[in-house]
Structures are given as C-alpha cells and as structure tokens.
Amino acid sequence: xxxxxxxxxxxxxxxxxxxxxxxxxxxxxxxxxxxxxxxxxxxxxxxxxxxxxxxxxxxxxxxxxxxxxxxxxxxxxxxxxxxxxxxxxxxxxxxxxxxxxxxxxxxxxxxxxxxxxxxxxxxxxxxxxxxxxxxxxxxxxxxxxxxxxxxxxxxxxxxxxxxxxxxxxxxxxxxxxxxxxxxxxxxxxxxxxxxxxxxxxxxxxxxxxxxxxxxxxxxxxxxxxxxxxxxxxxxxxxxxxxxxxxxxxxxxxxxxxxxxxxxxxxxxxxxxxxxxxxxxxxxxxxxxxxxxxxxxxxxxxxxxxxxxxxxxxxxxxxxxxxxxxxxxxxxxxxxxxxxxxxxxxxxxxxxxxxxxxxxxxxxxxxxxxxxxxxxxxxxxxxxxxxxxxx
Amino acid sequence: xxxxxxxxxxxxxxxxxxxxxxxxxxxxxxxxxxxxxxxxxxxxxxxxxxxxxxxxxxxxxxxxxxxxxxxxxxxxxxxxxxxxxxxxxxxxxxxxxxxxxxxxxxxxxxxxxxxxxxxxxxxxxxxxxxxxxxxxxxxxxxxxxxxxxxxxxxxxxxxxxxxxxxxxxxxxxxxxxxxxxxxxxxxxxxxxxxxxxxxxxxxxxxxxxxxxxxxxxxxxxxxxxxxxxxxxxxxxxxxxxxxxxxxxxxxxxxxxxxxxxxxxxxxxxxxxxxxxxxxxxxxxxxxxxxxxxxxxxxxxxxxxxxxxxxxxxxxxxxxxxxxxxxxxxxxxxxxxxxxxxxxxxxxxxxxxxxxxxxxx
Numbered sequence: 049x050x051x052x053x054x055x056x057x058x059x060x061x062x063x064x065x066x067x068x069x070x071x072x073x074x075x076x077x078x079x080x081x082x083x084x085x086x087x088x089x090x091x092x093x094x095x096x097x098x099x100x101x102x103x104x105x106x107x108x109x110x111x112x113x114x115x116x117x118x119x120x121x122x123x124x125x126x127x128x129x130x131x132x133x134x135x136x137x138x139x140x141x142x143x144x145x146x147x148x149x150x151x152x153x154x155x156x157x158x159x160x161x162x163x164x165x166x167x168x169x170x171x172x173x174x175x176x177x178x179x180x181x182x183x184x185x186x187x188x189x190x191x192x193x194x195x196x197x198x199x200x201x202x203x204x205x206x207x208x209x210x211x212x213x214x215x216x217x218x219x220x221x222x223x224x225x226x227x228x229x230x231x232x233x234x235x236x237x238x239x240x241x242x243x244x245x246x247x248x249x250x251x252x253x254x255x256x257x258x259x260x261x262x263x264x265x266x267x268x269x270x271x272x273x274x275x276x277x278x279x280x281x282x283x284x285x286x287x288x289x290x291x292x293x294x295x296x297x298x299x300x301x302x303x304x305x306x307x308x309x310x311x312x313x314x315x316x317x318x319x320x321x322x323x324x325x326x327x328x329x330x331x332x333x334x335x336x337x338x339x340x341x342x343x344x345x346x347x348x349x350x351x352x353x354x355x356x357x358x359x360x361x362x363x364x365x366x367x368x369x370x371x372x373x374x375x376x377x378x379x380x381x382x383x384x385x386x387x388x389x390x391x392x393x394x395x396x397x398x399x400x401x402x403x404x405x406x407x408x409x410x411x412x413x414x415x416x417x418x419x420x421x422x423x424x425x426x427x428x429x430x431x432x433x434x435x436x437x438x
Numbered sequence: 439x440x441x442x443x444x445x446x447x448x449x450x451x452x453x454x455x456x457x458x459x460x461x462x463x464x465x466x467x468x469x470x471x472x473x474x475x476x477x478x479x480x481x482x483x484x485x486x487x488x489x490x491x492x493x494x495x496x497x498x499x500x501x502x503x504x505x506x507x508x509x510x511x512x513x514x515x516x517x518x519x520x521x522x523x524x525x526x527x528x529x530x531x532x533x534x535x536x537x538x539x540x541x542x543x544x545x546x547x548x549x550x551x552x553x554x555x556x557x558x559x560x561x562x563x564x565x566x567x568x569x570x571x572x573x574x575x576x577x578x579x580x581x582x583x584x585x586x587x588x589x590x591x592x593x594x595x596x597x598x599x600x601x602x603x604x605x606x607x608x609x610x611x612x613x614x615x616x617x618x619x620x621x622x623x624x625x626x627x628x629x630x631x632x633x634x635x636x637x638x639x640x641x642x643x644x645x646x647x648x649x650x651x652x653x654x655x656x657x658x659x660x661x662x663x664x665x666x667x668x669x670x671x672x673x674x675x676x677x678x679x680x681x682x683x684x685x686x687x688x689x690x691x692x693x694x695x696x697x698x699x700x701x702x703x704x705x706x707x708x709x710x711x712x713x714x715x716x717x718x719x720x721x722x723x724x725x726x727x728x729x730x731x732x733x734x735x736x737x738x739x740x741x742x743x744x745x746x747x748x749x750x751x752x753x754x755x756x757x758x759x760x761x762x763x764x765x766x767x768x769x770x771x772x773x774x775x776x777x778x779x780x781x782x783x784x785x786x787x788x789x790x791x792x793x794x795x796x797x798x
Contacts, residue, residue, distance in 0.1 A: 098681055099543050100563050113599070113610040113622035123610045192633070199638030200596075214639045215596065293594035294584065295641045297621065306639055307623065384601065387625045387634065396536040397601050397624065401559060404540055 094405065105402040106131075112397050114389045116305055127402055134394035135414050141308065141390060142377040142418065145315040149376060150369070152316060153323025158353065160328045171324065178321035184382050186318055190310040191386040197306075201296040209288045211298055214306050221302035222284040231283035238273025242266040307388040311380065319376045326368045330361035362433055370426035374419045381415075391415075476679075476686040477521065477737045480548055485527040488514035489547040492532055493628050496652040496766035497553050506530045509760040510551035513571060513677055513694070516750045517549060520693045520742045525749035534626055536602025539564045545680040549690065553649065555604040555673045565678040566687045569694045571753075572676070572761070573774040573791055575669035576608050577647040579654060582662050584641060589668035596621040598631045598640035608671040609644050628653075646673045652766040689736045695794035696743045699724055700752035702780055707751040710744050724797055731797040753777075753792065 060066045094101055110130035111123045117133045118140060125133075159171040178186070195214050197203065203213025211218040246266030253260040278284075289301030304312075334357045342352040384393035391414060395407045480486055490510050491498040498508040511530065519525040533541050533552065542550040542565040554560070555574075556567045578597075580586045589612070597613075599606045601624045613620045623640050625631045632653060635643040643650065647665060654660045677694070679687050700706070703721045705713045714725040722728035726741035733740050750756060757775070761768045770776055776790025 096682075097543060097545060111610055111614075112607060113613075113624065115622045115624065123614050188630075191630075195633060195637040195639055201638075214637055294586070294591070295595045297594050297596060305623075384624075384626045385630065387598075387623045387630070389624060393601060393624065393626070396626075397606060399536065399539055400602060400604070400607060403563075404543075 100403040134391045138391040141380045148316045149319040152320035156324035157327025187314040194306045216305040218289040218298045227281035227283035234277040235274040242270035330365035476683045486518040519746045550678040570674040574646040574673035576671040578666045593618040595641040597642040698794040701754040
C-alpha cells in the first residue's frame, strides 16, 4: 500500500509527474464534458421540438433562384449543386477580395511611412476611416452608391463594349474556341522557358556583375510566345456585351453585378486598411540599422524598401495578414444584405424547403475548409521565407 | 512506465465521462420534462411575445408615435386581450422573412404574425398554422414607362425579391415553367428590395399583391407603377404558434374565430355592452354572458371576447383600420377576404372565404 502512494519517497500528491497528468486529465474531462453537454443538448432539443434534420435533401431539386453563378445554374439542379454554386460565389468574392486588398494594403501601408507629408496623411485618413466604420454600414454605403448610378438603359457606354450602370459593370470577355488548349499548352511552355532563362541571366548578373535584364528578357519571351501562338491559332473570340430585349439587360461578355461590385469594394477597402497597418508595423519592426546600412551603400529609398526592409518585414507581416484573409472570407457572408448570392444567402433561402440545422452545418464546414486552406497556404509560404539556420 | 499509467488513467477518465454524458442524455430523453403550458407561461410573464415586422404599412409598421400598428400586430393584440385582458401587453420581436422558420421552431415566441404564407412543409416543419386571416396571391409590380402589360412579357427582366419567402420560390417556378430568362436579385430586407426597385437596379418587384399595393402607396409617385394582372400563386396568410402545445394552438384558433363571428353577428367595439345585455343567444354566448363555447377548457375567462372586441374590434374593424379605407385601402367587399356570410342569416352569403368553425 505504501509503495503505491509513495513513489521514490515522494507522496503522490507532490509527485511532479502525477500532478502534470492530473492537470491534463482534469482539463480533458472538462473539455469532453462541455462538448458532450453541447451535443446532448442540441440532439435533445431537435428531438423535443420535432426540428427536421438530415441530408437526404441534397439530391433533391433545389427549385430556388440563384442570380449569379460561375458554373451555370438552373432551378432544376440539386441542392448539393446549388450549394456548390453558392460556395463558388463566396470563393470568387474571397479570392478577388484577398488579391485586391493585399495590393491596396501594401500601397497604403508603405505610403503611411512615406516621407511625403501629403501621401502620408492621405494614407492615415484612409486607414482610420475604413478601419473604424462597421463593415455592414460600409457595404450598404457602397451599395447605395452603386444604386445611385443610372439604370442599365441609361447607363454609361464606352466603345459600345464597356457598360457601367447600377446593374454593374459589363466588359467584353474572351470565349475559348477549338484551339484553346493547344494555345494554353504553348503559352505554359513559353512561361517555363522564360523562367529558366530569367534565372540563368539572374545568376550571370550576380556572378559577373554585367547587367543582363533577367526580368525584361523573361517577360519578352513569355509574352512573345503567347501572342504569336494567339495570332496563329486564334484560340479565343471576344464576346462583346450588348443590350437585349425590352428591358435592355446586357447579354454576353463578363458581368460584375452591382451587388458584387459593392461587396468587393466594401471588403477590399475595409480589409486593406487593416493590412496597411500590418504592413506598416512589419516594416517598422525591421531594425533601423538595416535601413542605415542600405542607405550608406548608396541604395535609394525605393531600392532599400524593395531589397532590404520589405523582404525582412514579411516574416512579421504574413501571419496577421493571413488572419485578415480569413476575416475577409467570413465577412463576405454579409453579402445577403446587398443581394449577392453568397453561401449564407443561398443557404438561408434553402432553409424554406430543407432542414435549417443541416444547412448551417454545411455552411460552417465550408467556411472552415476555406479558412484552413488559406491558413495552410500562408503557413507554407511563411515556412519558405523564414530565417534558415546557418 | 509511469507515463503509460497516466495515459491509461486518462483514457479511463475520458471513457467514464463519455459514458456518463451519454447515459445522462438517454435518461433525460426518456424522462418527460414537467410540461409548463404556454398559457401559464404567458400569464406569469404578463405579456404575449409576437414575432412580426415594422416595414410594411397595413400589416406591421410604426405610427407617428412609434407604436406598432397593422393587421398582424392587431391579431397579436387580440390574443393578448383574450389571455391577459390587456391588448397592450404585447412584445413585438422584429425578424426578417428568412428568420421566421427558426424563430417559431425555437418556441421563443408565442405567436408568429408576419405575413406568413401557409404551406404544407412549413406547417410540418415550423409550427402550427391557426387559420387563414387574409387570402393573398403573388403579383409583379413594374414601372409604368416600361410598357409591360403582362407577366408573360417579363423575359429578360431583372426581378427583385425578399429572401426566405414563398414569393422567392414561386418566382423561380413561374419563370422556369414558362421558359422565361430572367435575373433574380435576392435581398434580406424588404427596405433594400424597395430601394433597388426604385433606383431601377431591378425592373420588377415581386411580392404578395396586397404588400405590393401597400408598398406602392408609400412610393413618391404611386401612379408611375403598375401591378400586373397575373396572380401566380396562392398565399393564404395567417398566424402560427409553436409546435407542442395544443391548448395554446386551440386557444389562438378560438380567438380568431371569435373576432370573425363578432363581425358576422354585428358586434363591434362600440356596442359590446349593449349586445352583451341583448337577447340574441349566439351573441350572448360569444360575449360570455350565457352558455359557453369552450372557454373553461382553453383556460380563458368566460367574457374574454368582450375584452378582445372592446380593445381591438372585430375582424372587419381590424381589416378596415389597417388594410381597408383607414389603412392601405385594399378592396374587400365581393373579394375573397369578405365574410362567407353574415350570421345568423345563413342563406344570405356574401361570398367571401373568411369563415370560422362555429362557436359552441
């Protein structure tokens, strides 16, 4: 008995190993109890209130309207397909938003540190305005701006091909023809060759000090190959939008709908103001000695930023920027307020004829998957650029 | 060795907790929770909670003093007057169209009165539908200068609609059935739909006809907009109560039947006392001065209909105040929302569909 309670002369209540395990066990028990309690409660309430639940509906015809789709949609398509259409709409807003917000955020963040007083102040005002107004208010504001444009029948037209109205922006857009895939293949080969050549030239420049213009040469090769193949194969025709019918709605080309435009502008403005602050913090985190050293070897301000401070600041910038990407993706769910058929908006329409709880779970998992994908990409990139031990 | 022991201990603990949690669930599932009736809950709380709206004149909106008014709101008041004797003892929870299902499913409100169309799947999934208190149908509103005269000419149009409504689904059915290309734009709030329609982002606004009429009357130039003749759906509107309390379900049904019979018998907010003292047996039964029609079983006072009619009025008064001449002026006589007949005269039908089970 004594042996069980006293390990190597130490009573078990003072044994570090036992204590450590005890803490682990207690926290595990608590976590599991909370989760079990939660699920128990949900399943009990579902049963008690006869709330429908299940996934049999996914194969049924959705029979709901969805206004925009990248991959085409008809009400006779299934619920599962409808959810896919809606998820892709969210992905579209998220990916475009992330790209534009990053570019704008970097520009504003760098401007915020500019010695140019005016630029600096403009960046400051931009950040403080867009960072401090609730996103939903901003979205409704941009949507009202879009609505105040003339209607599609009285909208602005340039060259009979570019249209701007409160229904959105319509542009000519290429449509792939027979020769598209050969052309794509040739272009990809051209790009690969261009990258290889650019690398060669770059290392020659580093070794010999002779200016070899790697980027210019690479671009010339890639674009040259692509354009020549384009002219020979004719893989695409340009589809020009034109007004159709009594209502003058535009058919053909590519459309950024009014709701999507308002959503994109709102998300980009809002998120870029946060990214700008992250970029500023990142650049300022680089030791001042680095800048001074760069300047003392004769690099200009821009060159210092490009080659010395910005690359080093990336390690500070990337992790919080990834969480801004996640925020942007999740914030895109406010789209329902301004009429863009994103995942949440379409799922809420579906709750009329399909179980709401099942749909909410699908929506949650989809956002989780998107967020984890962004995190994964971000972490991989972060790992690639971190300081390598020497 | 020691860490293995710890691991085993932890696994054992997890297992015990998991089993305990499941066992607990199973026990509670079997054991009936002591049922507190909704009526008792409402009486103890002192007010009736109704989910409704404040953005459509006639059904639910705010008057100049910020008071909730409208046809749907008055039905809520009628239930409050019946149960608590005070038509003002109501709390209005504002919800969007898409929130109606989850709200009534949760049972957090006593009554859902928010222009809810009665459909079979909603009746099965959401809550219990009481009675049709207004017969509506879906229509389309367009700007007059587009020169459209029929819904079948809407090919190529951009159509705005509120999300989570039967209108949204009927619209999809209509355009699909008739092979008309269109561009749906779905908004969460009726206000935003109206903005988008007014600014011409959408050419067409689709909703229940009566709501279109109500919203058109609030536009700057109502004459510039026309409601197309086609009615593409049946939209019977009425109150809904949560599943699971049959006494409450029957009680609200009886209140609605009461206001319909009050109109049929000619009892209104101005003559309740006189009618209660009169000699018409049916009227006296309605007003609780003679006989009974189930008040005791439902847990209501014998004279609850006197309170209801004194404070809210009969069906016709509620209609006139909100949807009729004093409200958004929807025609009633000769239409579906007229009474079936003026009782006790049974062979002089008025031809409407507003009808209720006899009060006996």
